[in-house]
Amino acid sequence: MSMTVIKSIHKKIADQLIQHEDLRLKPYRCPAGKLTIGIGRNLEDKGITQKEAIMLLKNDIQDCISDLKEIFSDQKNNENEKNEFDSLPEGVQIVLVDMRFNLGHDGFRRFKKMIKAVREHDFHRAALEMKDSRWYYQVGKRAENLVKMMKNSATSTTGMNRIRKLANGEDIEDLAALAERKNEVTIPHEKFINELKNDGII
Structure with a gap:
């Protein structure tokens, strides 16, 4: 059986089930008293699959x-x-x-x-x-x-x-002063900016 024939049969089945079951977008009670949604999906006995839940x-x-x-x-x-x-x-x-x-x-x-x-x-x-x-x-x-x-x-x-302020040349003196207090080596502003750019920060 070709895929075209299979799809045709599936469509006919789907159309018939929609006609018989109806399409409901909110939960309702079917004639058997089961909580149902969609096209006859029995939420109490079948529920939904993990794939359906993720979708x-x-x-x-x-x-x-x-x-x-x-x-x-x-x-x-x-x-x-x-x-x-x-x-x-x-x-x-x-x-x-x-x-x-x-x-x-x-x-x-x-x-x-x-x-x-x-x-x-x-x-x-x-x-x-x-x-x-x-x-x-x-x-x-x-x-x-x-x-x-x-x-x-x-x-x-x-x-x-x-x-961003540092990138614009602002507060560089404060940064240098802080580094000096911590006995850290300061680097030129241009080199600092290039490092930020290389790291994808700015």
């Missing part, structure tokens, strides 16, 4: 990211809409996706002060706003980990800002 997770993550891009977009000028989410540090993006996944569309939007702090790249304040909520105490360890990740992003961002 659902990937779709949900993409939904969260799309929504966050909408939240962190500059809609003042629709012609040149700027997406702020992609420019955020990776750690902050992960925290936001996790929170959006957990809180849902409306729940996440209630964290207005945290969202404002993230927009301003004040990740330390964003972490404090996360902690100052009922959600923080409801989800326990998960919230603690996310707050810690947000705070770490604040620290790393501060470090990168320091590096």
